[in-house]
Amino acid sequence: MALKEFHSTNLTNWWLPEALGGPRINFGSSRVLGGIVDALAQTGYIAEQISKLNRLLDVALAAYGIPEPRGMATWHAVFQQERQERMARFQIMVANKKLLMQILGDEQQQLEVLTLLAYDFQKHGEDTYTDLEYDVISDVYQTCLRLSGLLVVAVPEWFVPAYEIQQSRWQGIGVDVEYLLNQNEEFCTRQASALWDLHHPHVVKLFGACHVGVFLFLVHESVKKSVSSRDAQLETAHILQSLPNENKVMLHGGELLLLSVISLRVNLKKQQLTTSLLLTSFLKHAE
Incomplete structure (x- = not known):
């Protein structure tokens, strides 16, 4: 029952795509092929989510002194069997190298x-x-490496895949x-890298970003606080001077700062403030 509940509330298609779910495996459009790879890449994540559900059930049963249900052992057996059957279907796909190359697509998709x-490998032990999943x-990973010509793929510490956001x-x-429409991987990477270590009480925290795939995006803390735009601009001016002109900073209150170094210096001059004073203020906040 718990496994069925997980399926009904956690996007079953990411566990076993429809193309792999029936008695006859049916590969169709590029969208279907992409969904198959996405599902495979979430293996560790989904297995971990189901394991967490299992642990929560154990804790709840123990807390209320409820004996382990008779179906619990069956639940574990069904889950393990389903994992093996799922990988067996993926094996058919992997064995067909021509199909696998089609699924892996162009350089961007690879x-x-x-x-x-x-x-997924780095996040989960x-x-x-x-053994079969591994x-x-x-x-698939080694095949994709050969196709792309890359020796290694570095995953940025700020990387957040779309499936982790619900x-x-x-x-x-x-x-x-925040979806970065009409932008490329390089822009997203620069934006995320520049804002990742930026910590200030007036600046909305960046939790992560996704720089690959069709939809590139940044993940910010939810904007709920509100501060004076003028105060926030002055408090964060010294930070923005160190960022590329294209970078933007989200302030609490929902306002975006899209300021160049020159405009910031002019503004600071008008306010008769120095960068050193602002830096002192920032360091005080940082401590």
């Missing part, structure tokens, strides 16, 4: 696949996977997702 697979995912929440925290 980078997305490599990043997602590497992230080897004990999260069954072998299949490793095979109903405007990430890791139990309310967030705002």
